[in-house]
Amino acid sequence: MATLPAKPDMKDRILETADRLFYLQGIRAIGVDTIAAEIGISKRTLYNHFPSKDALITAYLARRFVAPRTSDKSPVEQILGTFDSLERRFSAKDFRGCPFVNAVAELGEDRSVRKVAVAFKESRRLWFRDLLVQLGVADADALATQLALLVDGSIAQDLVRNDPAMARAAKEAATVLLRNAGVKVGGNIATNKRATKKRHSRPAS
Amino acid sequence: MATLPAKPDMKDRILETADRLFYLQGIRAIGVDTIAAEIGISKRTLYNHFPSKDALITAYLARRFVAPRTSDKSPVEQILGTFDSLERRFSAKDFRGCPFVNAVAELGEDRSVRKVAVAFKESRRLWFRDLLVQLGVADADALATQLALLVDGSIAQDLVRNDPAMARAAKEAATVLLRNAGVKVGGNIATNKRATKKRHSRPAS
């Protein structure tokens, strides 16, 4: 039906721009005019691709929903590596907290927003849980929740303090929790600058 | 100078109402008309007490800034009790996350908002730190930061999930961190339903 449009990326461009502005400045703070002006298109074009601002918000959150992916590294490396990448993201000047938490804080009781936010948080918690199960942790569920708390805690703290060290604090706490659960964690945790990088395929689960 | 006004609480009433609406529905979501209408006063009266909405927002955050107070309970009870009161607040239906984090998320780069938010977070962290020093914890500073992460993490998680159990998960993690730092924590942590309530005045610091 639809012939390929001349510029196949107009919808993407709109969404990408909306994403950036919504995330950096807040959803309520950005009007559709601002988004259109930023791209240099007319507001009419924007509304030809998205029926309403609400639809754009929904698409924005859907775009941000990137479920954590399991790599071939060891479970411990993956878990602790989460906090390393958090620290990297905190250091970027365009980091402004968790888009889902922010959206819930901003839009309050909006059902659909809350729903996707919960789904996102749960996806990460389950990712942690699976890794913990692989490590043979007894109460993987509870520990996964606690790790998730550390992630969101460091994000919230960095949002207000602008201090990437929050990620390292979370990593140290996570290390203690893992060790307490009987998980063997490589010696020098700290900044993880060049640790022993042995890649054992997978421990007995 | 000012003779006592007939209704000495008008300014308070405005502030209290603004607080409730700002917190529950978001600062940007609430207009001054809405606040005035809620109290049943004219918008003019509101502006006679606060020169601008910005001033009202500032007063709102100042009002929310309640520094944690040290009680006569044992340091461990005070630290872990923090998570018990969090759980109670999570269970209240009018809980909507941390007002400071929410304000930063909503108002973005606003300097003064960020400033008061940082001050609030730091006041709690220092409260933790002092208690940990009393307990003779070596790196009280680092552990205080980690406890703060658990607090904010549970708040963020409860904001999206609406699950007061996040507070208990944080409490359990905090218990592990405390024990790991050499602090003796009473046996049955869990829900803390009637633990041994020995009140020792103060441990060797």
Next chain:
DNA sequence: AAATAGGTACACAGACCTGTGTAACTAGGC
């Protein structure tokens, strides 16, 4: 060349927002 899909320019409706101006009212203090 004609048709079609998509974009542009621009005005506009209707709502809401912050903040002000003004005249009238109401109560307590002198």
Next chain:
DNA sequence: GCCTAGTTACACAGGTCTGTGTACCTATTT
């Protein structure tokens, strides 16, 4: 009784917001 401070009702300025309507333009496809 009168003054004063606080309040009220109400209009309004000037801005922003979402969303629509309309007429024109510009490529690509057929």
